[in-house]
Amino acid sequence: MRFALVLVLLAGTSCVSAPARRPAAVGSLTAADRARLDGCYDCLLDARDGYRAAAIGPNEIRARLREFETELLIALREREFAVDNAPALARAAALASSLPAGLEAARYIELVAAVPHRGAGWARRDAASFRAAHADILRDVAGHAAWVRGGGLMPAVREYIARSIECAAPMPASRPADVAPRVPSDDPTPLARYREATCGAVDAATLGELRSLVPRFVETSYFFGELALNAIAQANALNPHQLVIEAERRFPQSPLVLFLAARLKQIVGDCTGALAAFDRLLVLAPSHEDGWLGRVMCLTDLLRHADAVAAATTMIDASVDNADEAQYWRAWNLHVVGDLLRARADIDFVRQRRQNAGILSLAGAIEHDQEQLDAAERDLRGAQRMGSGKVCRAFWYLGSVLLKTQRLAEAAATFDSAMSCYDQDAATRERLIATTLADPAVDAEFRRLQTARLRDEVRLQRHQQYASAFNVASIQLERRDQAQAVRYLEIAAQDPQLRAEVARLRLEIDRRSLEAPPLTGTAPQSVPVR
Numbered sequence: 032m033r034f035a036l037v038l039v040l041l042a043g044t045s046c047v048s049a050p051a052r053r054p055a056a057v058g059s060l061t062a063a064d065r066a067r068l069d070g071c072y073d074c075l076l077d078a079r080d081g082y083r084a085a086a087i088g089p090n091e092i093r094a095r096l097r098e099f100e101t102e103l104l105i106a107l108r109e110r111e112f113a114v115d116n117a118p119a120l121a122r123a124a125a126l127a128s129s130l131p132a133g134l135e136a137a138r139y140i141e142l143v144a145a146v147p148h149r150g151a152g153w154a155r156r157d158a159a160s161f162r163a164a165h166a167d168i169l170r171d172v173a174g175h176a177a178w179v180r181g182g183g184l185m186p187a188v189r190e191y192i193a194r195s196i197e198c199a200a201p202m203p204a205s206r207p208a209d210v211a212p213r214v215p216s217d218d219p220t221p222l223a224r225y226r227e228a229t230c231g232a233v234d235a236a237t238l239g240e241l242r243s244l245v246p247r248f249v250e251t252s253y254f255f256g257e258l259a260l261n262a263i264a265q266a267n268a269l270n271p272h273q274l275v276i277e278a279e280r281r282f283p284q285s286p287l288v289l290f291l292a293a294r295l296k297q298i299v300g301d302c303t304g305a306l307a308a309f310d311r312l313l314v315l316a317p318s319h320e321d322g323w324l325g326r327v328m329c330l331t332d333l334l335r336h337a338d339a340v341a342a343a344t345t346m347i348d349a350s351v352d353n354a355d356e357a358q359y360w361r362a363w364n365l366h367v368v369g370d371l372l373r374a375r376a377d378i379d380f381v382r383q384r385r386q387n388a389g390i391l392s393l394a395g396a397i398e399h400d401q402e403q404l405d406a407a408e409r410d411l412r413g414a415q416r417m418g419s420g421k422v423c424r425a426f427w428y429l430g431s432v433l434l435k436t437q438r439l440a441e442a443a444a445t446f447d448s449a450m451s452c453y454d455q456d457a458a459t460r461e462r463l464i465a466t467t468l469a470d471p472a473v474d475a476e477f478r479r480l481q482t483a484r485l486r487d488e489v490r491l492q493r494h495q496q497y498a499s500a501f502n503v504a505s506i507q508l509e510r511r512d513q514a515q516a517v518r519y520l521e522i523a524a525q526d527p528q529l530r531a532e533v534a535r536l537r538l539e540i541d542r543r544s545l546e547a548p549p550l551t552g553t554a555p556q557s558v559p560v561r
Contacts, residue, residue, distance in 0.1 A: 060085050060094060067101055068187055070222030070241070071248040072281070075105050092129075099126040099136060100188040103143050104222070107195050110143075111229070112253070112285040113152025113316075120144055134183050139192070142168060142175055146195050149229070152287035154318040155352055172200040190223045198230040221245050229254060253278040253288055260295050263477050264467070271295055272476060286316040293325055300480035302329035320351040327360045336364040355384045363393060371401050388418030392425045399428045408432050423452035427495065430502065443506040446499045450522070453496035457489045464489070497526035501533065508540060516540055 063081030066074045079101045086094035106119035120140060127136035145165035147158060162169060176193040184192070218224070221241050225248070228234035228241070235258060238251045256274035263271060275292050282288045293308035309326040312319055323346045330339035339360060346357035362377035378394045395411035398404075411432065414425035426449035433442035464485050467478050501523035508516035517540060524533045 060090060060097070063094075063097065067097070067104070068220040068222050069245045069247075070220065070225045071245050072105075072108050072250060073247050074245065075101055075108060079105065095126055095129050096134075097185070099123055099130060100184050102126065103139060104188060104191060106143050107146060107191065108250070110146055111149050111287075112250075112282050113148040113287045114282065114285050139179070139182075139184070142179065142196060143192060145169065146199050148287070150287060151290045151319075151321060152285070152316075154316060154320055156318060156320070157316075168196075169199055172196055187218055187220045187222050190218045191226050194223070194226045194230060198226075221248070225250070233258065249277055249281040253282070253291065256291055256295070259474075260291065260298065263295075263298060263474050264481075265473065271474060284315060286312055286319060286322075289315065290319070290322060293322065297325055297329060299474070299477045300484045301476075302332045305329050306333075318349065318351070320346065320353050323351065324353055324356055324360075327357060331360055331364055336368050339364045355381050359390060359393070362397070366393065366397050366400070371397060375401060386413075386417070388414045388422045388425070391417060392422050392428075395425060395432075396428050399432055402435075404432050404436055420448075421452065421456075423449055423456055423492070423495065426452050427499065430499070434502070434506065439506050439510050443503050443510070446502040446506065450496050450499035450503065453492045453499060457492035457496065460485045460489045460492065494526055494528055497523045497529055501529055501536070505536060508536070508543065513540060513544060 060082070063078045063085060066081060067078035079098055082094045082098035082101060086098065102119050102123035106116040106123065109116035109119060120143065123136075123140050123143075127140065130136050145168040147161055147165075153161070168175060176196045179193040179196065180189050182189060221244060224237055225241055228237035233254045235255070238254055242248050242251045252274040255269055256271050256278055259269035259271035259274060272295070275288070275295050278285075278288045279292050289308055289312040293305050293312055296302070296305035296308055306326060306329050309322050309329070312322045313326070316322065323342060327339050327342045327346070330336075330342060343357040343361035343364070347354050347361070351357070358377045359381045362374045362381065365371075365374035365377065374397050378390065378397055381390055382394055391410045391414035395407045395409075395414060398407035398410060408429065411425045411429040414422050415429070418425065426445055430442050430445035430449055433439075433445055464482055467473055467482055467485075500519045504516045504519035504523060507513075507519060516536075520533060520536055520540070523529050
């Protein structure tokens, strides 16, 4: 219960305005020490300025040492958010020359510089290159952390640096056996507790307490924003939009924060806003493959097919590690605009690397449009198997393949399956709309945009359901089963968009009912493939 109360308090007091202006530099070592132990990024900046101001007379050496320590903490915090920390490391290096040689200041700088970013702040390729460049340090995480804890820095600073090094170790499944399990810190300061709470799985309860204790701890907004985003479709006391805005205003140059902002917009269904965030992200991290993929998907969603193809091509040309996903989306967009040769080349390449129901369904649709009916049938049946009969598009295109090859009975049965599939899909989305609307605690923006999107999808699925019924009616008329033709035509007649097609087929049914024997040899009428 305590955890829930902490989160509610945070949600109720979260501010979306820019952080308050930092006060003038604190004028004593004691005040600077207190600011540093408070631990927030702005607190560290205040402490650094305070140590600079106090570095006169008999306090100079002690103040310079603490300024050095604080620059290391600032560099680590900036690295955590994937912000360029080279200036902070350079300032630490400039201070090192004035510190006692026995401190081994250069080694501290080297260790801090080797700590990688958190999560999605860099492109995976860049993160891998960084780890490779610092492999010697990262292979002996336990040894370096032990050295730091036994060194000459202030205790809270030693603990923060040591724990940051330990957080850089591989996950337990791949961690070398000689790396000891992490032991929770007993340091009670907000500085150390923050590092503990964000190392690995986020400790939301501790972060909530820290934010209440140190209101300027804006970093916590990022972590709470991430948690709220992951639970956005559920009742949640946290407002992810406020939290992400607050984090972005304090860290506008953080690729980590910008990626979270872009994901939030994309998930709620605001692809226009997501594109703007993805674009800002890619200025800071040009090779961020997940940022590029999100951009491709949003351009596709917005029907900007040429732009989506161009963005996917950029990913493919750069050989990013998710290039096969880019190639899938390029194939999708090329298919929509009718560039079948290039679409086929892309989907064939993707299929060689991996297969799932979506890939095989798209492959079958492209092959169908190329009149490569044997290949289309093979892939569409594969999509049905892998999708457990829930890939409605595969039923639709397979029905068309069977119709083109004059297997009318099987075509009618397949379009009947498509009709049922689309009906079930639409009903599932209708239930989701009702569930989303019924819970006022679900994020309001998510509820509004997702409900609108789901309603559009229901309309499309219902249209496909009725169009499938029309195709069954048309095929059954050709098979001389007028009773079944009439039955399915009544289902299709529920769709106003099919009014003209239904009227024409009714006339044909009436005409044939007056003739004996029934007409033969006329190809069945069908709604164009969608």
